[in-house]
Amino acid sequence: MARKSAAPPSLVGLLRWPAWALALLALGSAFAPLPGEFLRGAHLALCVMAVLEAGVAIGRGRRAAFFAYAAVAVLTNPFRPFVFALQTWRLLHAGIGLWLAADHLPGRD
Numbered sequence: 001m002a003r004k005s006a007a008p009p010s011l012v013g014l015l016r017w018p019a020w021a022l023a024l025l026a027l028g029s030a031f032a033p034l035p036g037e038f039l040r041g042a043h044l045a046l047c048v049m050a051v052l053e054a055g056v057a058i059g060r061g062r063r064a065a066f067f068a069y070a071a072v073a074v075l076t077n078p079f080r081p082f083v084f085a086l087q088t089w090r091l092l093h094a095g096i097g098l099w100l101a102a103d104h105l106p107g108r109d
Contacts (some may be wrong), residue, residue: 026097030090043076
């Protein structure tokens with residue numbers, strides 16, 4: 001018997017477009033430097049998206065995705081930011097962008 005999802009399908013579909021946009025932004029910021037204020041805004045957007053997606057993931061019973069989104073939320077927390085070298089941030093942005101894009105591929109449940 002299939003498990004009933006706690007997250008409505010409309011919410012999952014609604015979060016797909018912002019997730020793809022943030023994935024492109026994160027991937028782009030991995031290759032091009034962003035100004036400080038824009039980078040803080042991107043981290044805020046990534047953190048909010050990660051918190052929303054973590055809630056959807058735990059509601060659908062996807063533990064690994066929940067922990068991945070929780071890690072993204074902690075790393076991009078704009079209120080208590082981590083301090084990493086520039087190359088480390090670029091790698092993190094590339095990884096976050098790839099995760100957001102891959103997790104929202106059509107047909108993925």
